[in-house]
Amino acid sequence: MILVFGGTTEGKKVAGILEKVACPYYYSTKTSIDFQAGPYGRYRHGALTAAQLQTFCKEHAIKAIIHASHPFATQLHATIHEGAQALSLPVLRFERRYQDRQKHPLVKYCAAYTEALAWLEQYPVKRLLALTGVQTIAPLTDYWKKHDTIFRILPRESSLALAEQAGFPKEKLIQEMPGDDLEQELAIIRQYNISCILTKESGESGFLATKIQAALQSSIPILIIERPTLPDTFILVSDEASLMAGLNRVLP
Incomplete structure (x- = not known):
């Protein structure tokens, strides 16, 4: 079982990939959204503290976290980092693409x-x-x-x-x-x-x-x-190939 933090375009991409490879997952968002999970997904919403995240992961036998939420969700970055570190869970950060920073007077x-x-x-x-x-x-x-x-x-x-x-x-x-x-x-x-x-x-x-x-x-x-920096323990992925390679590397 994998826990996906979504609510973004990237989150939906991750859910689609996991459905494609028949991998069971929870899709989590802070507020309730109209998310239609496929046969391998379950949906939950509501903010989690680091302690609550640990409890959830233990109760649902979570083996890895895929963090695909907004890049400016700084509190969530910290919560995932703290909770995952306490349980020694791998965190894959599904990053969106960023263009080079422009140099212009305006x-x-x-x-x-x-x-x-x-x-x-x-x-x-x-x-x-x-x-x-x-x-x-x-x-x-x-x-x-x-x-x-x-x-x-x-x-x-x-x-x-x-x-x-x-x-x-x-x-x-x-x-x-x-x-x-x-x-x-x-x-x-x-x-x-x-x-x-x-x-x-x-x-x-x-x-x-x-x-x-x-x-x-x-x-x-x-x-x-500027987008906030991420914990260096997060494993950065950006597409289906790198996501699956990351999962295959961290999961038994």
Whole structure:
């Protein structure tokens, strides 16, 4: 039995691979999503502490963990690392693909949100478009309460509830799925008179290249929060071949 942490495009890929090779697995997400498991999969949702993760793995005889959740799920990175280390379980990190970092005067990579906010204080913008996700609304409260900010969030009731809980004005929310439609990104920039974009280094699955292209074509700066580093015990894989090779290497 394998435990897959998903909720992403990569998570669905992993589930598909395991179904293909008839490997039993649990698919786990933090919040409830519409996931249809195949004959070899079981679905669970709800956040886990490191202790709860260990209990789950013992109860279900988990032999390996495949971590395919979002690259910015830093708490989950730590939880998986701690729980897996305690049980000596191998962790395969199914990584999304990342393009090379662009060097351009309008493209700035920031190690953390504090660095991005410091840049915004030094170079004020009229209206910021934040593409960093609903989970970042609360941490960025001090900024958007003082500066004109638009957030794009997923069109889900749970996302809207989190935004409202943080006190963010609903009229400044764009509720839509991100995508690779450059014209749509340019239209948003024009419609809302955006003068700067704040986003995350989310790779191909997060359509970062499209966001950068939209910013450059609009001649506005884009601030990109660099993806966090992963524990060096995680085994990096990125496709079916490397995933299966990794599993064959770590499982008896």
